[in-house]
Amino acid sequence: MKTGRGRRRQRVSGDEREGAILAAAERLLAERTLHEVSVDDIARAAGISRPTFYFYFEGKDAVLLALLDRVVTEARRDRDDALEAAGDDPLPAWRAVIEAFARTWRANRGLIRSAEEARGASAGVRELWERVTAQLVDETAAAIELERARGAAPPGPPAADLAACLVLMNERVLASACTGLQPAPAADGLVDTLLAVWLGAIYQGSAQPAARRGKDSRRRRRS
Amino acid sequence: MKTGRGRRRQRVSGDEREGAILAAAERLLAERTLHEVSVDDIARAAGISRPTFYFYFEGKDAVLLALLDRVVTEARRDRDDALEAAGDDPLPAWRAVIEAFARTWRANRGLIRSAEEARGASAGVRELWERVTAQLVDETAAAIELERARGAAPPGPPAADLAACLVLMNERVLASACTGLQPAPAADGLVDTLLAVWLGAIYQGSAQPAARRGKDSRRRRRS
């Protein structure tokens, strides 16, 4: 980093351009999917030429990746906030998690649609997606094990397996619902239905969790 | 249809070529995904030139579509057979359905991987997939409603919504498990875990449907 010998600003400069590209891409991806958008489209929409685009990003995929990265961060914070607001009762907590899920998917249908599609083509996207999913699964599994240890949930399949199924279900169902394609529950009942499956799978009809307190979920704190 | 004025056979002819293309494509798709395989790859593998390929198929997508069509037919028959073998007990029936699901996915990972990827790009593939999924959901919903009417399953979310969630879960979880990517339950426990979620969601812990033999489930949940 030989900081700053080059020019600083004629009209626009580095970060602005990068921002413009990201914004342009996000705008375009709201309508079409990644493979329907050419690098040239993005470049033009950002007011630059194609070679210049490559000065800032390695390619389309890299842009999508950056966009997704941002979404992941926002989503995580959103969920943590919701979880904190839900307090210590497990039941509202489960609901909060699923609602946060749904919010993220709904707010980013375009990106998620492209992400799903690009998972097959771009190693970067695939890895990000897998990493995020894996972490989600781990956290869910931990929560399930906690409920079992507490005696609120009966034993059943390995918590990790159960968690994977439930998380992947959310992923898929929300994708179907948000992209408007596929048979999927109506938007309003969606969260309720998902929650019902989660609770059915986790508690299997044992009288569902009373507001037992204890150090169950994570406590996020910022500010 | 002015049937058959043209030549009939110099060396190979119509159907054989079409078959060769399908076979070649299937072989190639076992390793790489559709967009990693060029039309030229398929053509060469089938022993013809690219233009000739276009004589038989509209493009890559059409080939995938044909292959998927075959898989769908086979899968449906497989499932129906399994269902018949399961008899009238609902519990083995649910298991049979999920096992059939798993068998299909496992036997066709390559195709399914490509199908997932192509769902975003090819309208034909998307429509086929949606049609099949929708029918699966309908059938599942009907079965759930039957169990509810019988009093074996308690009321809950709309059967159609529940069915959609469960079917999509299978789809996604099996895809993850079979393509070897993503966090997913180990292959052996997979069906058990999926089944547990289905039963939990459908019966919600009501004493589960009377099964005459306890062969398949070791643990009874009523104490």
Next chain:
DNA sequence: CGATATTGTCAACGCTGCGTCGACAATTAT
């Protein structure tokens, strides 16, 4: 049997989109 419709085959073309190279502008440090 030759004339002709039909089916099959492919070399060569044009197109779109990707990624890169090399020349050139603008700006700042020395």
Next chain:
DNA sequence: ATAATTGTCGACGCAGCGTTGACAATATCG
């Protein structure tokens, strides 16, 4: 001023797609 640095883009080469037009090969009809 000179040089270093950061941007910018015209123009290239490449890969894959889909089509065209000419050319077999074969079946059918007269």
